[in-house]
Amino acid sequence: MAERLLTFSIFRYNPATPEIPPRMQEFQLDETPNMTLFIALNRLREEQDPSLMFDFVCRAAVCGSCGMLINGRPGLACKTLTQDLPDRITLMPLPVFKLVGDLSVDTGVWFRQLNENLEAWIHTDKEFDPRSPEERMDNTLAQEIYEAERCIECGSCIAACATANMRADFLGAAGLNRIARFLIDPRDERSPYQIFEVVGTDEGVFGCIGLMACDDICPVEIPLQQQLALVRRKMAWAGLTGK
Amino acid sequence: MYLQKTLAKSPRWEAGTELVELITGLFLLGFLQFHLFAVSSIILGQETFNRDSQFLDEYYISYIGIPLVILAILVHGLAAMRKAPWRVEEMRIFLQHSRRLQHLDTWAWLAQILTGLGVLVLSAIHIWSTLSTWPIEAAKSALRVQSGHFSLLLALLLLAEIHAMLGLYRILVKWSWVHRQRFTKYLVYATLGLVALGFVALVVFYFTSVKV
Numbered sequence: 001m002a003e004r005l006l007t008f009s010i011f012r013y014n015p016a017t018p019e020i021p022p023r024m025q026e027f028q029l030d031e032t033p034n035m036t037l038f039i040a041l042n043r044l045r046e047e048q049d050p051s052l053m054f055d056f057v058c059r060a061a062v063c064g065s066c067g068m069l070i071n072g073r074p075g076l077a078c079k080t081l082t083q084d085l086p087d088r089i090t091l092m093p094l095p096v097f098k099l100v101g102d103l104s105v106d107t108g109v110w111f112r113q114l115n116e117n118l119e120a121w122i123h124t125d126k127e128f129d130p131r132s133p134e135e136r137m138d139n140t141l142a143q144e145i146y147e148a149e150r151c152i153e154c155g156s157c158i159a160a161c162a163t164a165n166m167r168a169d170f171l172g173a174a175g176l177n178r179i180a181r182f183l184i185d186p187r188d189e190r191s192p193y194q195i196f197e198v199v200g201t202d203e204g205v206f207g208c209i210g211l212m213a214c215d216d217i218c219p220v221e222i223p224l225q226q227q228l229a230l231v232r233r234k235m236a237w238a239g240l241t242g243k
Numbered sequence: 244m245y246l247q248k249t250l251a252k253s254p255r256w257e258a259g260t261e262l263v264e265l266i267t268g269l270f271l272l273g274f275l276q277f278h279l280f281a282v283s284s285i286i287l288g289q290e291t292f293n294r295d296s297q298f299l300d301e302y303y304i305s306y307i308g309i310p311l312v313i314l315a316i317l318v319h320g321l322a323a324m325r326k327a328p329w330r331v332e333e334m335r336i337f338l339q340h341s342r343r344l345q346h347l348d349t350w351a352w353l354a355q356i357l358t359g360l361g362v363l364v365l366s367a368i369h370i371w372s373t374l375s376t377w378p379i380e381a382a383k384s385a386l387r388v389q390s391g392h393f394s395l396l397l398a399l400l401l402l403a404e405i406h407a408m409l410g411l412y413r414i415l416v417k418w419s420w421v422h423r424q425r426f427t428k429y430l431v432y433a434t435l436g437l438v439a440l441g442f443v444a445l446v447v448f449y450f451t452s453v454k455v
Contacts (some may be wrong), residue, residue, distance in 0.1 A: 070343055162337055198254075239255055
């Protein structure tokens with residue numbers, strides 16, 4: 001493989017120094033085999049600019065910290081190989097989330113608020129007995145629940161969503177996928193209508209206009225079109241029947 | 244908690260508006276294709292066209308249908324517009340977002356909004372000019388097409404079919420079980436076929452001889 005000289009154009013802004021306005025800064029780096037953006041950014045920070053801010057934890061597409069706009073599209077930096085990108089790579093932080101600095105955003109507060117709004121935990125009156133064996137669950141259902149649970153909360157779907165970009169209170173695919181999980185879980189005793197009160201709104205599933213950028217860019221490939229449609233059908237039915 | 248929001252929040256109204264948009268959209272989609280096939284009867288000759296038109300007139304289908312369609316257009320337009328980016332800031336966010344993302348489905352929403360607005364204007368002209376020469380007859384329609392309405396009707400045909408098919412695509416994406424890759428191409432074929440049929444009908448009108 002012929003070695004390329006990559007040009008990175010990186011968004012720079014530090015809210016702690018507001019006197020320096022947001023700008024794009026260029027860096028150059030020689031490409032090495034199998035280089036990911038994780039490797040490239042760490043080399044840039046070590047070799048060229050120690051003030052460059054970005055987030056990484058797991059380097060293996062599990063933790064969801066390194067979501068950023070890669071040539072305009074949300075994606076995980078650790079999972080993106082530079083060989084799949086052109087010579088010029090533009091990196092920007094994810095929109096919608098609060099900027100910590102440069103490429104680092106705070107997805108935690110956003111997701112915490114989402115989970116609190118949705119009360120994204122099992123609601124049950126059953127008392128938990130730690131000594132009794134676990135209740136059995138049908139394997140297909142367990143897998144359907146797991147499909148939604150695979151979300152790593154990287155925020156890519158939210159950043160890719162036109163509605164979430166325009167309307168700060170929109171739940172987005174991550175939120176609707178989260179509620180899909182509780183709608184199909186028999187252990188959750190909330191009725192669909194109780195969930196409808198929170199999700200059957202313009203901030204919830206009926207705010208979604210179906211542009212499907214979430215479905216196209218989800219780094220862990222959750223079938224978001226189907227998940228959102230499931231929530232939509234269940235919510236419409238709950239709204240019509242009041243159950 | 245915020246007083247005004249707590250008092251005004253109604254999931255039922257919000258879900259209801261979404262369903263109204265869906266139902267009026269499906270109704271208009273059905274009407275559009277019915278209208279297209281009805282008008283295309285001109286390809287089989289003036290007599291066929293006039294017989295169809297008289298049939299719709301005789302059984303009062305036109306007199307119930309036309310007001311319903313006008314109402315549906317208004318209601319659908321208003322319901323659908325509520326989500327469009329009308330504030331300058333929203334508009335700029337949407338356009339910048341679309342340019343960054345370079346994602347076909349996201350651009351398609353812009354196409355949906357613009358074709359919708361186009362249909363609203365052109366269909367108003369079309370309905371007005373048709374009603375002002377009531378009843379519908381092949382000769383009158385041909386005269387209209389030949390006296391300057393050809394390009395208007397061609398534009399309306401294109402805008403309405405693209406808008407309707409994008410809308411159907413969006414409905415299937417939002418409500419169905421099927422992955423969109425599996426139906427996209429059929430919708431594209433259907434759009435091409437319907438536009439072609441409408442174009443042929445327009446050309447036949449253009450070359451229909453009108454006895455003055």
